[in-house]
Amino acid sequence: MSFSKTSSGAPSGRRAWWNRFIGSVRYSFYVMFHPFDGFWDLTHEHRGTLAAANFFVILLLISRLLTLQHTSMLFLRVYWPKVNIFQQCASLLLPLLIYCVCNWGLTTLFDGKGTLRDVYMATAYALVPYIIGSLIVIPLSNILTVEEGSFYTVIVSATAAWSGLLLVCGMIQVHDYTLGKTLLFLVMTVVGMAVIIFLMLLFLTLVSDGIGYFISLYKEINFRLN
Amino acid sequence: MRRVLAFTAALLLLSLWAAPAALAGDGYSYVYTYTYDYWEDMRESPDAYRTRLMISGGSLGLAGGLKTPQGLFVQGEDIYLCDTGNNRVIQLRLNADSAEVVRVIDAFTGDTEPLTFNSPRDIYVTPEGDMFIADYNNNRVVRLDKDLNWQLSFTKPTDATFDQNISFLPRKLVADVSGRVYVLAANVNKGLVKFEANGKFTGYIGASRVRYTWYDRLWRLLSTKEQRAQQEAFVPTEYENVALDEDGFFYVVTKSFNESDLTSGEAEPVRRLNAIGDNILVENGASPVIGDLQWAAGNTNITNSGPSRFVDVTVLQDDIYMVLDSTHNRIFGYDQQGNMLWAFGGVGNSDGFFNRPAAIEHMGQDLIILDEAGSLTVMTPTEYGRLVYQAISEYRRGDYGASADSWTKVLSQNGNFDSAYVGIGRALLQEERYEEAMSYFKTAQDRKNYSEAWRLHRMELVEENIGIIFAVVAIVLVVPPLWRRIRRVIWEVKQAS
Structure with missing residues (x-):
């Protein structure tokens, strides 16, 4: 896996890797409370690992699935016939992927110091408060009543806001930008994401039309031959 | 880079394959009565x-x-x-x-x-x-x-x-x-x-x-x-x-x-x-x-x-x-x-x-x-229609037990009827059988009543387990300082010796 390339010392077996992985996961707590320092060291001092970033993304997927399955009916109603686990995962992974690619592509053109790997790691580490928040509210939702629902919404929105702030700090440190430039490029990234999604849809439609053409051609020939 | 590309392609394929299939409906059957x-x-x-x-x-x-x-x-x-x-x-x-x-x-x-x-x-x-x-x-x-x-x-x-x-x-x-x-x-x-x-x-x-x-x-x-x-x-x-x-x-x-x-x-x-x-x-x-x-x-x-x-x-x-x-x-x-x-x-x-x-x-x-x-x-x-009327009128009269019986009869004829679940649930709520009521309200997706039943049931749970709750809180509050003190004593003893 790719993290072996980035590990600082010489790879010294499974145990060393494991220790480094655990250390980089625990480092996310430091990042949460010391965002500027934390994000700087995350990439520049190699305190974070891709493995930990992947771990957080997987945790995000798991927390989404747990939320669907175990949140109380009072706060979330799930129409199970329309729930598709792959779609749920894709609805988290695809935006994440597109965001990273788009942000990296744009900032590279404008003096951004971060690589794609750095952007991905910073984003994944920034997600940690949100993941923790969503994992906390699952049992909480089963304790609260509707009247006490504000606890639920406050925790969800506060952790989401925390993650958002972390993302901004992360982008500042990764790209070595000012705050204004970071915010500008976050907006630009959103625009870029829309463009990418539009192009992807266009591409998919064209491809499916193309395939449809050949299928109908095949059908027609088949029909004539018989 | 190749890995990234492969990953993207796999994801795309996955999301295409996972596109939800339209729920098949028989367009020819005509349902005379429905809810x-x-x-x-x-x-x-x-x-x-x-x-x-x-x-x-x-x-x-x-x-x-x-x-x-x-x-x-x-x-x-x-x-x-x-x-x-x-x-x-x-x-x-x-x-x-x-x-x-x-x-x-x-x-x-x-x-x-x-x-x-x-x-x-x-x-x-x-x-x-x-x-x-x-x-x-x-x-x-x-x-x-x-x-x-x-x-x-x-x-x-x-x-x-x-x-x-x-x-x-x-x-x-x-x-x-x-x-x-x-x-x-x-x-x-x-x-x-x-x-x-x-x-x-x-x-x-x-x-x-x-x-x-x-x-x-x-x-x-x-x-x-x-x-x-x-x-x-x-x-x-x-x-x-x-x-x-x-x-x-x-x-x-x-x-x-x-x-x-x-x-x-x-x-x-x-x-x-x-x-x-x-x-x-x-x-x-x-x-x-x-x-x-x-x-x-x-x-x-x-x-x-x-x-x-x-x-x-x-x-x-x-x-x-x-x-x-x-x-x-x-x-x-x-x-x-x-x-x-x-x-x-x-x-x-x-x-x-x-x-x-x-x-x-x-x-x-x-x-x-x-x-x-x-x-x-x-x-x-029909008998079904009369049962529904009966259940509603019994509930409005305040005869909750009889109403629940009627709703149960309605349910035995129509398991799709949300109002029947709510009706039984409300009667159970009146009889202070909160946990059972909750399951009926959940089936009917009745958030308001479910929340009320859960509030009352939660109160019951707290009252029943008040000892355990106090014990847990006490342990959480008492044990860590105690543990710290013990460790300190051990450390001091070690220092002294």
């Missing part, structure tokens, strides 16, 4: 009503048959119907398996002109037998006593609030106990035209509010005076029909609304008006009271497409009401809280189907539906 569940999915239901009797002009032996009959009213044992096309009113009486004509009213006596009807559209009869008849093309409402002596005519108001350029064309009417008459007249959109018992016009009741959206406002602001004059006027909607309930409130239905306002609950095609004209209809159901929740939108090439459009309403006991829809010719039943009980009917000529339904009335629990094509259908509740 909707919380998710607005149609759920088959046992039949709540079946046809007891079909009455036509021929079967009554009426000369000229029934020609576009419009108005229907039930008073006691008698059915009054306006044979509009033949300019007469017919009084019927129902027997077990037939109906007989009591009298044909086509003229009356008294000091007025004319003494006949011209397109009578609606009739209202008081318990004493006084009749109010909307004599459409004679521009009047006449009051006759039970021996057909003319008493009073309610004619076009001379008031400035009534547009003097239009004729007074009374379409539908009701009267209250003190003899006041409330008339729905054609081309009048200010609500119900109200006349005192002495025939004096005293204003309007229940004009529907006019809704501007911010977009409408902006558009009007930007247009010139001439353009504004050409634009569609913002006028309140006209009501289609009116009925009185046992408490003297008006139930009105309207056909004019924006399709897009229906599902949001803003259209309010069915309203219950109080004396000052506010809509006080309770809509606590999972969906607003709009009839069908799913319809083929936009395609006007298909006949009978689009949302339900109600032409009449009737209010039974316990504030249960039935509305008659002219899009799919269905009848929708709602309970007092606005939960749909059932929908049944359809377009056709067989029993229980209608061609051009015009009016609905009830006699006890029986429903009488008037078809403009010239027939009268009498429908009677």
Whole structure:
């Protein structure tokens, strides 16, 4: 896996890797409370690992699935016939992927110091408060009543806001930008994401039309031959 | 980079493969009776009503048959119907398996002109037998006593609030106990035209509010005076029909609304008006009271497409009401809280189907539906329908245990019926069996009641386990400092030695 390339010392077996992985996961707590320092060291001092970033993304997927399955009916109603686990995962992974690619592509053109790997790691580490928040509210939702629902919404929105702030700090440190430039490029990234999604849809439609053409051609020939 | 590309491709493939397959539905089967569940999915239901009797002009032996009959009213044992096309009113009486004509009213006596009807559209009869008849093309409402002596005519108001350029064309009417008459007249959109018992016009009741959206406002602001004059006027909607309930409130239905306002609950095609004209209809159901929740939108090439459009309403006991829809010719039943009980009917000529339904009335629990094509259908509740009525009325009486038993019987016939789950759950709640109640409310997706049951159950849990809770809190508070102290002592001992 790719993290072996980035590990600082010489790879010294499974145990060393494991220790480094655990250390980089625990480092996310430091990042949460010391965002500027934390994000700087995350990439520049190699305190974070891709493995930990992947771990957080997987945790995000798991927390989404747990939320669907175990949140109380009072706060979330799930129409199970329309729930598709792959779609749920894709609805988290695809935006994440597109965001990273788009942000990296744009900032590279404008003096951004971060690589794609750095952007991905910073984003994944920034997600940690949100993941923790969503994992906390699952049992909480089963304790609260509707009247006490504000606890639920406050925790969800506060952790989401925390993650958002972390993302901004992360982008500042990764790209070595000012705050204004970071915010500008976050907006630009959103625009870029829309463009990418539009192009992807266009591409998919064209491809499916193309395939449809050949299928109908095949059908027609088949029909004539018989 | 190659790994990233492979990953993206795999994800794309995965998301394509995982695209949800359309739920397969059998487009050919026709469900006569159904309800909707919380998710607005149609759920088959046992039949709540079946046809007891079909009455036509021929079967009554009426000369000229029934020609576009419009108005229907039930008073006691008698059915009054306006044979509009033949300019007469017919009084019927129902027997077990037939109906007989009591009298044909086509003229009356008294000091007025004319003494006949011209397109009578609606009739209202008081318990004493006084009749109010909307004599459409004679521009009047006449009051006759039970021996057909003319008493009073309610004619076009001379008031400035009534547009003097239009004729007074009374379409539908009701009267209250003190003899006041409330008339729905054609081309009048200010609500119900109200006349005192002495025939004096005293204003309007229940004009529907006019809704501007911010977009409408902006558009009007930007247009010139001439353009504004050409634009569609913002006028309140006209009501289609009116009925009185046992408490003297008006139930009105309207056909004019924006399709897009229906599902949001803003259209309010069915309203219950109080004396000052506010809509006080309770809509606590999972969906607003709009009839069908799913319809083929936009395609006007298909006949009978689009949302339900109600032409009449009737209010039974316990504030249960039935509305008659002219899009799919269905009848929708709602309970007092606005939960749909059932929908049944359809377009056709067989029993229980209608061609051009015009009016609905009830006699006890029986429903009488008037078809403009010239027939009268009498429908009677099945065992299932009676059980639902029984369960609702037992709950309203406060007999929760009996109500739960009835709901259980309903459930055994129709496991798709959310109201039954809620009914049982509420009875369990009254009996302080919170945990069981919760499971019923959960099945019916009833958030409000579930939350209440859970609050009470949680209180029970806390009371039962108060010792354990205190113990856990104490341990959490006491153990860490204690542990720290012990470690410190150990460390000091080590230092000393």
